[in-house]
Amino acid sequence: MKKNKLTLKGVADIIGVSTATISNAFNRPDQLSAKKREEILKKCEKIGYHGPNKAAQILRKGESGIVALILADNIEYMVSDPVASTFIKGVSRVLQKQNKHLLLFSGNEGSIRDVSDFVDGFICYGAPQNTALAQELKSAVKPVVTVDFDIEGLPSVNIDNEQAAFDIASKALGYDERVAILGLKLIDSPTTCRIYDSPLFGAESSIAQRRLQGYLKAIEQTGNHITNDWIWHIPESQSAYARQAASEVLNCEPRPTTILCMSDIIALELLQCAMAKGIEVPASLKITGFDGIDEAARTRPNLSTVCQSSIAKGELAATKLLENASENTVMSYDIISGETV
Amino acid sequence: MKKNKLTLKGVADIIGVSTATISNAFNRPDQLSAKKREEILKKCEKIGYHGPNKAAQILRKGESGIVALILADNIEYMVSDPVASTFIKGVSRVLQKQNKHLLLFSGNEGSIRDVSDFVDGFICYGAPQNTALAQELKSAVKPVVTVDFDIEGLPSVNIDNEQAAFDIASKALGYDERVAILGLKLIDSPTTCRIYDSPLFGAESSIAQRRLQGYLKAIEQTGNHITNDWIWHIPESQSAYARQAASEVLNCEPRPTTILCMSDIIALELLQCAMAKGIEVPASLKITGFDGIDEAARTRPNLSTVCQSSIAKGELAATKLLENASENTVMSYDIISGETV
DNA sequence: TGGCGAAATTTAATCGATTAAGTTACAACT
DNA sequence: AGTTGTAACTTAATCGATTAAATTTCGCCA
Secondary structure, eight states, X not given: OOOOOOOHHHHHHHHTSOHHHHHHHHHOGGGSOHHHHHHHHHHHHHHTOOSSOHHHHHHHHSOOSEEEEEESSOHHXXXXXXXXXXXXXXXXXXXXXXTOEEEEEETTSSOTHHHHTTOSEEEEESOOSSHHHHHHHHTOSSOEEEESBOOTTSOEEEEOHHXXXXXXXXXXXXXXXXXXXXXXXXXXXXXXXXXXTXXXXXXXXXXXXXXXXXXXXXXXXXXXXXXXXXXXXXXXXXXXXXXXXXXXXXXXXXOOSEEEESSHHHHHHHHHHHHHTTOOTTTTOEEEOSBOOHHHHHSSSOOBEEEOOHHHHHHHHHHHHHTTOOSOEEEOOEEEOOSOO | OOOOOOOHHXXXXXXXXXXXXXXXXXXXXXXXXXXXXXXXXXXXXXHTOOSSOHHHHHHHHSOOSEEEEEESSOHHHHTTSHHHHHHHHHHHHHHHHTTOEEEEEETTSSOTHHHHTTOSEEEEXXXXXXXXXXXXXXXXXSOEEEESBOOTTSOEEEEOHHHHHHHHHHHHOOSSOOEEEEEESOSSXXXXXXXXXXXXXXXXXXXXXXXXXXXXXXXXXTTOOOOGGGEEEESSSOHHHHHHHHHHHHTOSSOOSEEEESSHHHHHHHHHHHHHTTOOTTTTOEEEOSBOOHHHHHSSSOOBEEEOOHHHHHHHHHHHHHHTOOSOEEEOOEEEOOSOO
């Protein structure tokens, strides 16, 4: 932790050229002769000047090479969720390749203005819980790419959640089913519960709403029906929250014959509960998941689910941001025919 | 994405006071009357000036509120490893509480000088693979805290890896054992292999070396012995890498009676391979892990391992950095008596 | 009313660069 | 030789703040 007080000015004095020339040697090779450039760089190396101060560059150039990844839920949860962390992987892979840096930002705390002055843009993963954030994104000074939700006017990366939900549900549903749904973030409640008549969550249309629409459509088209008290709200895609819903839904009398889950984590937890109770899957209970996490393919029986590539999503989001693209992208997905339907 | 061209100077002109006063209103309440301060803040709010530009502050004040977390392996791997991501959780929890921001930095690429000018400090998690990084940390201009390894002169957070390894191995070892070790990052090789006579990895003493010392000591003290060809090197704590080593070690003739694994991920993979082969654990094969990840407690049989709190480690590392502490901290660990020894 | 000290506010230097515009040097051409 | 064009550098304004030091204001008391 030693102090090096070398500045462009100082170095310029030592070497005997102007600050502009040194700056150009580092940033704009075409502005000086290759020979002088070599010479300058070599001398800088020798006296221990490792290039222009980054903080000053950020101020002057207005760009830092830092991209903020806003995790709509808190960071704590996100890094342990397989889907989210795979997404982060994708983002970081692209950023690294382009020599950019990744700042992790919690959507549930603080304002993006805290960092807006020194980041080059935002990737927001997942629909914001607090509407203030959505508002801030809308009026952000720096470019924004949204993922897994939409905000009017901002470029986004999504799959067609409604269609995907419709597809997987259609695959599962027979003619005369009792259907339940284990939904993710459907309403504004921090605890697992049935939704009954609660208003659906979020002004901005979220993946939860889209998936729900898809499910409902499939249920209707297959001639089945469902009431709100057989729709559960789970606040986060974690086993602990899912367990409670799983237990409740499996205790219903009569028991559902098909349960549509809005994430694999939820579905796997449900599957485990069902097996512990000796319920045969899929013979007397069909289960569908959503996401296509690795673990879903490894379990026995393996899960029927919608597989989307989180890593590709991350890569695409980062690429769009860096390229300042403005259109929305709808990615493809795969319906996995597992052993649970 | 609209442009707001408000600067301190502009605001000062509008409101009719000096730039210093506005700056003080935001940063140093004691420098002006409470009344005027209120008035200024209110007016700023009205004209849409949300406080001093952060980029300029970073340059002027020399602090940004950004902490860089260097992941010695690449980010990609780290966010999916349960131990590392739990650590990140701990770090982010503390930073968030103090209104600091988290920058994720890959240890295997680029120089920390790329960010040194605009971060307030570094937390380096895990021993650097490239020695250049170790060198850079040593001479870093900003504060550094190392975790799970040591660099002379820098504050660190560790458990006593040698003692812990000794403890867990001692628990497993009987009098007349055939012992094998599945080691993590023992040598400088990107593939899984036996170490034979390869030189051990890393100039800086790493957790791998310490754990190995602990194992060897326990092996010796219990009157057993081991040769290098029964020590495996696994480059990263991932199932895929572990699988190969597990398969090899279980095919040895005669088969080891005790296998010491340097991570839970490795141990769990080994356990699974063993069970698939119909080997009875612990009756004919004892297994120990390291780390104490949640999953290790949930498997059947549950794993005998060393449990260290990654979240506490993360919190402590962040706290030390923010407090500019300079001493080393040795954290405690628990020996988990599972069903695999 | 004048004087004094503390509080409030302003002045101006500084943080460390980038870059448009201006200057100098020099080779090439008529 | 004189002109011209281009390459190579330098000058100086600017990015948007912070803060020590200087100045002004003001309350209070003799």
